[in-house]
Amino acid sequence: MDSSETTVETPRRADPHGYALSGRDLHLAYGSNEVVHGVGLRLTRGRVTALIGPNGSGKSTVLRSLARLHKPDSGTVALDDVDDVHALHPKAFARRVTMLSQSRPTPGGVAVRDVVGFGRHPYRGRLRSSDPDGPRAIAHAMEVTGITEMAERGVDELSGGELQRVWLATCLAQDTEVLLLDEPTNHLDLRYQMDLLDLVRDLATDHDVAIGIVLHDLNHAATVADEIVLLHRGAVRAAGTPAEVLTSDLLSEVYGIRVDVHQHPTTARPVCEPRSRHADRATPHDRTAGGVGSAANTAGPPRPVAV
């Protein structure tokens, strides 16, 4: 679905669960500089909504406002039964919504298990005994993110990808109905990228969590998302299913380069292929292997190509 309107809301599907968290007509600024201009989007229980768009289009700022970390200049963020989330006590909000941000300060000398335990803070009073579900939630979060074996290690001695999984586990331990993830595949190797996308899918499908996820990899978005919101210059350019939003015309326009889109032969999902300016130019491999521009099929030696 394409739209030239400033605000496009993710279309409501036949869905028994209803919306969990929504931003309505959000105007978001840093100082006097408004960077998000009237964005509306809704996250639905049991569904994954991906926010995509070029650098600086406002994805993180929108996500942060949904997480109550960036107060709108105007517009509201609502939970299904709460008109304005800013009216909620911070702990009450944290029992319902959590966010994995792009960067967090790494505490020195704290073990992985204890960092994951930070996720239980909304459930704790002054005494930890007030959180009987805590140990089970922490163990489960560590297991599904594959960090159980590093439980006793200090977080300040982990690799970027290991640390990313610890922060994700901390969010999962929080056991919320809404999970916001800002570029969660950063630092992860191929296997953990896929594990993360599978986990996101499982949380939505099996546990009815509403998930909002910022992704740069359009094929990750095509793999995991039920709905995609494409942001451009602080406004929603298009919203809808992956097939509706991931079109060659829209992506080429918004990203300013040619993006080809094919349909995957078995899954039927869109497969996006950003084209290099050099896509049609022969590579050194082509030349040595007898491909385009090789000595075998050209009259003379390969000549440099002007750029």
Ligand SMILES: Nc1ncnc2c1ncn2[C@@H]1O[C@H](COP(=O)(O)OP(=O)(O)OP(=O)(O)O)[C@@H](O)[C@H]1O
């Ligand atoms: N702390 C800040 N102070 C001032 N301006 C900011 C701040 N953070 C972001 N911005 C500006 O707000 C706009 C939107 O930024 P935002 O980080 O939300 O975009 P994004 O789509 O998440 O970008 P990226 O893909 O690069 O992470 C950009 O123009 C950015 O320069």
